[in-house]
Amino acid sequence: MDVGVVMAFQSSHNQPLSDLDVYQNELAIARLAEPLGFDSIWGVEHHFTNYTMCPNTMQFLSFMAGQTSTIKVGTAAIILPWHKDPLRVATDMAMLDNMSNGRALIGMGRGLARVEYDGFGIDMDTSRERFNESAQMILDALETGTMEAHDGQFFKQARRDIRPEPFKTFKDRTYIVSMSPDTVPHAARMGGRFMTFAVGPWAQRAKDIELYRELYMENHGTVAPPVSANIFTVCDKDPGRAKDMAYKYMGDYWESAMRHYEMKGEHFDDIKGYEHYAQSSVAMRADADRVTEQYVEQQIYGTPDQCLEKLKAIEDIIGNFEMNCFFTYAGMDYDYCKQSMTTFAEGALPVLKKWDNSAKVA
Numbered sequence: 001m002d003v004g005v006v007m008a009f010q011s012s013h014n015q016p017l018s019d020l021d022v023y024q025n026e027l028a029i030a031r032l033a034e035p036l037g038f039d040s041i042w043g044v045e046h047h048f049t050n051y052t053m054c055p056n057t058m059q060f061l062s063f064m065a066g067q068t069s070t071i072k073v074g075t076a077a078i079i080l081p082w083h084k085d086p087l088r089v090a091t092d093m094a095m096l097d098n099m100s101n102g103r104a105l106i107g108m109g110r111g112l113a114r115v116e117y118d119g120f121g122i123d124m125d126t127s128r129e130r131f132n133e134s135a136q137m138i139l140d141a142l143e144t145g146t147m148e149a150h151d152g153q154f155f156k157q158a159r160r161d162i163r164p165e166p167f168k169t170f171k172d173r174t175y176i177v178s179m180s181p182d183t184v185p186h187a188a189r190m191g192g193r194f195m196t197f198a199v200g201p202w203a204q205r206a207k208d209i210e211l212y213r214e215l216y217m218e219n220h221g222t223v224a225p226p227v228s229a230n231i232f233t234v235c236d237k238d239p240g241r242a243k244d245m246a247y248k249y250m251g252d253y254w255e256s257a258m259r260h261y262e263m264k265g266e267h268f269d270d271i272k273g274y275e276h277y278a279q280s281s282v283a284m285r286a287d288a289d290r291v292t293e294q295y296v297e298q299q300i301y302g303t304p305d306q307c308l309e310k311l312k313a314i315e316d317i318i319g320n321f322e323m324n325c326f327f328t329y330a331g332m333d334y335d336y337c338k339q340s341m342t343t344f345a346e347g348a349l350p351v352l353k354k355w356d357n358s359a360k361v362a
Contacts, residue, residue, distance in 0.1 A: 001355040004040030004324040005033040005341070006076055006230050007060070010253070011050035012331020019053060025334045029327065031067055032338065036345035037353075040072035040105065042230075042324055045079050048119050051260035058092045065100035074105030076195065076230060076324065077177045080138075081110055081130040082120045086155055089134070090141040091162050098164040106142070106170055107195055107228075108135050109177030112277065113261050128273040130154050132186060135176075139190060142170045175228055180276035184208050188215035194227040198298040200280075202317045209318050226320040226357050233325040234301040235344035245336070246301035252330035254295045258284065300325070304347025311352070320357035 007030050011022050033041045041064055043057035054060055061073040073096070083089050097104035110131040111117065117124045133152045141147035145165040150157040176192035178184055179199065187194050194212045196205055209227055216224035232250050236242035258264060264285045268278035284291050300307050315321065327341040328334065 001226075001352045001357050002039040002322045003349055003352050004042055004072070004074070004322070005030070005038050006042040006044060006324045006326045007054065008044060008326055008329050009053040010256070010329050010331075011053065012252075016050060016331070019050075022053065026328060027063075029334065029337055029341065030064055032341060034068045034071040036342060037349055038071065038325075038345070040074055040324065041068075042074045042076040042105075042107070044076050045082075046113075046260075047082070047116050049115065049260055051113075051256055058096050061104070062096055062099060065096065065103060070103075072103045072105055073100055074175070075107045077107035077109035077175065079109050079111040079116075080134040081122055081127045082116065083134070086134045086137040087141070087147050087157060087160060087162075090138045090147060093138070093142060093170075094162050094164055094166045097166065097168075097170075102168055105173045105175065106138075107175035107177060108138075108192070109179075109195075110183070112179075112274070114267060115260070124274070125272040126154065128182070135186075135190060139170065139174060142166045172225070178208060178212065180274075181208055181211075182273065182276065184212045185215055188212050188224070189219050191216075191220055193225050196227065196229055198229060198231045199295065200298070201294065202298060202314055206318045213319075226322050227318065228322045228324065229314070229318075230324045230326065232299040232329060233307070233327055233340070233344060234299075235304060235307050235340045235348065236301075237303060237343060239303050239306060242301045242303065242306070245332070245340075246299065247296055249330045249332045250296045250299050250301070251292050254292050256330065258288070264288065304343060307344065307348045308351055311348075315355075315357075322357075323352070 007026055009022060009026050011017055030041055043054045043060040044052055045054060045057045046052040047055045057075040057078060065073050078089060093104060093106050110127045133154055137147060137150055137155065141162055146161050147157055149159040171191060174192040175195040176187035176190060177195045178187045179196060194209060213224045234242050234246045263281055265281060268274045268281055300310050328337040
């Protein structure tokens with residue numbers, strides 16, 4: 001199993017550090033990923049609030065590529081509707097791949113927060129169409145080295161070559177964030193790896209993953225690659241402390257996510273393509289505390305052995321998967337983050353690397 005680290009660059013909402021302090025501490029954590037034996041490091045794109053503060057994932061990953069030598073660097077994800085120039089995205093990704101000598105992974109998503117769409121002056125009603133049109137342009141350009149002339153609904157493009165040119169395929173290095181059922185067919189059609197965050201119950205995610213695998217086989221005539229699961233993690237030799245830290249900081253993170261995404265709001269009812277979130281918001285308004293507890297229980301916490309048991313339980317539900325861990329979030333003390341990450345790397349990571357998930361499904 002490949003195991004990566006995701007960086008959130010999240011400031012505490014209760015005792016906020018300066019953005020500079022957050023960045024310097026987060027980068028110190030990120031530098032630990034390669035020497036501790038993790039396979040990849042990822043950045044998540046967000047703007048305008050301290051929910052997470054990585055507005056340019058490829059700039060962050062370029063820095064990390066220069067700080068490392070072997071670890072893969074991935075976007076989790078580039079939110080395509082916020083980028084009005086697909087050629088720029090393709091060119092930046094090709095440059096990152098050249099600088100890192102082929103270590104780049106491209107993850108793409110369409111976003112959820114109204115504050116971010118409004119900040120860029122983009123109508124959320126157009127997110128699905130913008131994503132599909134842009135994603136295909138980018139993937140085709142990275143495959144051929146040329147972005148062909150395009151006259152689409154949202155993007156107009158003259159034919160142009162990419163320099164530095166892509167030097168190997170991204171077909172096995174493409175990830176599509178699929179957090180709602182309507183994204184699944186598009187992920188399968190594009191040949192991207194299904195990437196999910198541990199939000200709803202795994203049994204519910206398994207339904208989408210099963211559909212993805214079926215559609216991937218229909219579209220490409222081969223078994224789908226392992227899905228990629230981004231999971232908040234606390235690993236501690238003391239199981240009681242691990243649980244306490246998980247419920248405090250994962251709970252605080254989830255509360256910040258609900259604020260950032262306005263998950264209790266009714267605005268999703270009127271936005272095309274977000275029907276799934278409109279349904280979810282009903283449950284959040286009805287019993288937010290229960291939803292928060294449910295959220296924490298989808299994550300991973302405990303001793304290394306307990307973390308492995310929880311991961312095995314997830315595998316039993318969804319089949320073969322890769323894992324990316326969040327170790328820092330919601331203002332958790334950075335010394336504790338390092339301890340948690342190191343404990344996981346020493347006690348759980350060697351076992352996970354021996355898991356054979358090449359052909360297993362749920």
